[in-house]
Amino acid sequence: MYNPKSMKATEFISHEEIQDTLDYAEKNKENIELIDSIIAKAKLRKGLTHREAAVLLACEIPEKIQECYDLAQQIKKDFYGNRIVMFAPLYLSNYCVNGCVYCPYHMKNKHIARKKLTQEEIKAEVIALQDMGHKRLALEAGEHPTINPIEYILESIETIYSIKHKNGAIRRVNVNIAATTVENYKKLKDAGIGTYILFQETYHKESYKALHPTGPKSDYDYHTEAHDRAMEAGIDDVGLGVLFGLELYKYEFAGLLMHAEHLEAVFGVGPHTISVPRLKRADDIDPDQFDNGISDEIFAKLCALIRISVPYTGMIISTRESKEVREKVLRLGVSQISGASKTSVGGYAESEPEDETSEQFDVSDKRTLDEVVRWLMEEGFIPSFCTACYREGRTGDRFMELCKNGQILNCCHPNALITLKEFLMDYASEETKKIGEELIKAEIEKIPKDKVKEICRDHLAKIEEGIRDFRF
Numbered sequence: 001m002y003n004p005k006s007m008k009a010t011e012f013i014s015h016e017e018i019q020d021t022l023d024y025a026e027k028n029k030e031n032i033e034l035i036d037s038i039i040a041k042a043k044l045r046k047g048l049t050h051r052e053a054a055v056l057l058a059c060e061i062p063e064k065i066q067e068c069y070d071l072a073q074q075i076k077k078d079f080y081g082n083r084i085v086m087f088a089p090l091y092l093s094n095y096c097v098n099g100c101v102y103c104p105y106h107m108k109n110k111h112i113a114r115k116k117l118t119q120e121e122i123k124a125e126v127i128a129l130q131d132m133g134h135k136r137l138a139l140e141a142g143e144h145p146t147i148n149p150i151e152y153i154l155e156s157i158e159t160i161y162s163i164k165h166k167n168g169a170i171r172r173v174n175v176n177i178a179a180t181t182v183e184n185y186k187k188l189k190d191a192g193i194g195t196y197i198l199f200q201e202t203y204h205k206e207s208y209k210a211l212h213p214t215g216p217k218s219d220y221d222y223h224t225e226a227h228d229r230a231m232e233a234g235i236d237d238v239g240l241g242v243l244f245g246l247e248l249y250k251y252e253f254a255g256l257l258m259h260a261e262h263l264e265a266v267f268g269v270g271p272h273t274i275s276v277p278r279l280k281r282a283d284d285i286d287p288d289q290f291d292n293g294i295s296d297e298i299f300a301k302l303c304a305l306i307r308i309s310v311p312y313t314g315m316i317i318s319t320r321e322s323k324e325v326r327e328k329v330l331r332l333g334v335s336q337i338s339g340a341s342k343t344s345v346g347g348y349a350e351s352e353p354e355d356e357t358s359e360q361f362d363v364s365d366k367r368t369l370d371e372v373v374r375w376l377m378e379e380g381f382i383p384s385f386c387t388a389c390y391r392e393g394r395t396g397d398r399f400m401e402l403c404k405n406g407q408i409l410n411c412c413h414p415n416a417l418i419t420l421k422e423f424l425m426d427y428a429s430e431e432t433k434k435i436g437e438e439l440i441k442a443e444i445e446k447i448p449k450d451k452v453k454e455i456c457r458d459h460l461a462k463i464e465e466g467i468r469d470f471r472f
C-alpha cells in the first residue's frame with residue numbers, strides 16, 4: 001500500500017513499491033528512449049522520482065552513465081559553485097543499549113573502551129576543535145537512557161555554544177542521536193541545534209530486524225518515522241542516510257529517495273542533507289562479513305545519481321572515505337565533508353592510548369584540517385566554514401528558497417570567502433594562507449551583484465583588522 005503521504009513507515013517506504021521499482025528498472029535498463037527522457041527531465045534540475053532514478057542506476061550503458069556524471073557535475077557547479085562546507089564530528093559517549101551488529105559500540109562488545117565526556121572534557125575538545133578552525137560540529141552519541149539522557153545532550157550543546165576561545169566559536173551544532181520523542185525533539189530545537197541527522201542504516205525491514213536484534217533501535221517503524229517527529233517538533237532541517245554495504249544498494253537507493261519524497265509530500269520540504277557512509281572496518285567489525293559491500297565505481301554512481309535526483313539537498317561524506325574517493329565524489333555532487341575527524345570519544349584534545357581505543361570506525365583520511373583545506377583549494381574548491389543560514393533563521397523551506405532563487409552566488413559564495421578568510425587569518429599555515437589569499441582574490445570577482453562584492457571586500461578588510469563573524 002504505497003503512499004508517500006502516509007505517516008506509517010511501511011506505507012511511505014513500501015517494500016512492494018521498492019520491489020516493483022527494481023523490476024521496472026531492470027526491465028528498462030537498456031531502454032534508450034526512456035533513459036534519454038529521464039536524463040532530459042533531470043536536466044530541468046527539478047529532480048527525479050525514485051522510479052526514474054532507479055532506471056538510471058540499473059543502466060550499464062557507458063555513454064549514458066557518463067551523461068549522468070556530466071550532468072551531476074554541472075548541477076553541482078550551478079547549485080553549489082565550487083564551495084565545500086567543512087565540519088567535524090564530536091563523539092560525546094559510546095555507551096549504547098542497542099545491538100547493531102555493524103557497530104562496535106553495540107552493547108555486547110565488552111572489550112571496547114567505554115567513555116562519556118564530562119562537561120569539562122567537552123570544553124577541552126571544543127577548544128581543540130576551535131583551535132583547528134572548525135565552526136560546525138556534528139554531535140554523536142550512543143543510545144543510553146540513563147547514561148546519555150536527553151538532559152546530558154542538551155547540557156553538552158549549551159556548553160559547546162558557550163565556549164569562545166580566542167577568535168573561535170562553534171556556530172552550528174548538528175545532532176546525530178537516536179530516534180526519540182516529539183517532546184525531546186522540541187527540547188533539541190529549543191537548544192538551537194542545526195540539522196537533526198538520523199541514518200536509516202537500511203530501508204529493508206527484514207534485514208533491519210536482523211541487523212538490530214536488540215534494544216530500542218530494533219523498532220523499524222519508530223526509527224523510520226523519527227524524522228517526521230523531528231519535523232513535527234519544529235526542526236526544519238533533517239538529514240537522511242543509509243549505511244551502504246548492509247543491504248543491496250539498489251534497494252537502499254530507492255528507499256532513500258522514497259523517504260525524501262515522503263518528507264516533501266508531507267512537509268513541503270525535502271531532507272536538508274543526505275549522508276552516504278559506507279561500512280568500514282572497526283573494533284570487532286569486519287566489513288567482509290557483510291555481503292553487500294560496494295565498489296568505488298558504484299559509490300561514485302550513487303553520489304552522481306543522488307545529486308541529479310535531489311538537486312537541492314546537501315550531500316555529506318566523512319573521513320571514512322580515502323582522499324582519492326573524496327576527490328572523485330566532490331566533483332559529482334558532495335557538498336560537505338568532515339576534516340581531521342576523530343571517531344573516538346574524546347581524542348581532539350589528547351590522543352587516546354592505543355590499547356584503550358573507543359573509535360567507532362577506522363578513519364581513512366587522516367590529514368590535518370590545514371592539509372584538507374589546502375588540498376581542496378589546490379583542487380579548485382573553496383573550503384567554506386559558513387553557518388549563515390542557520391543563524392539568520394533560513395532553515396527548511398526558507399533555505400530551499402535561497403537555492404531555488406539562484407542566490408547561491410550572491411550569498412553562499414561571499415559567505416564562503418569571508419569564513420575562509422577567518423580561517424586563513426587565525427589558523428592556517430603560511431603555505432595554505434598564500435594559496436587561500438590568491439583564491440579569494442580570484443573568486444571575489446565571480447560575485448554577480450556589485451553591491452554584494454563591495455560589502456564582501458569591506459568585510460574581508462575588517463577581518464584583517466581583527467573583527468570576526470560577518471555574514472550575508
Ligand code: SF4
Pocket residue numbers: 096097098099100103104105106107141142143178217
Ligand atoms: S549504531 Fe548507534 S545505536 Fe547502534 S550500536 Fe552503534 S552507537 Fe549504538
Ligand code: SF4
Pocket residue numbers: 085384386387388389390411412413415
Ligand atoms: S549561506 Fe546558507 S546555504 Fe549558503 S553555505 Fe552558508 S549556510 Fe549554506
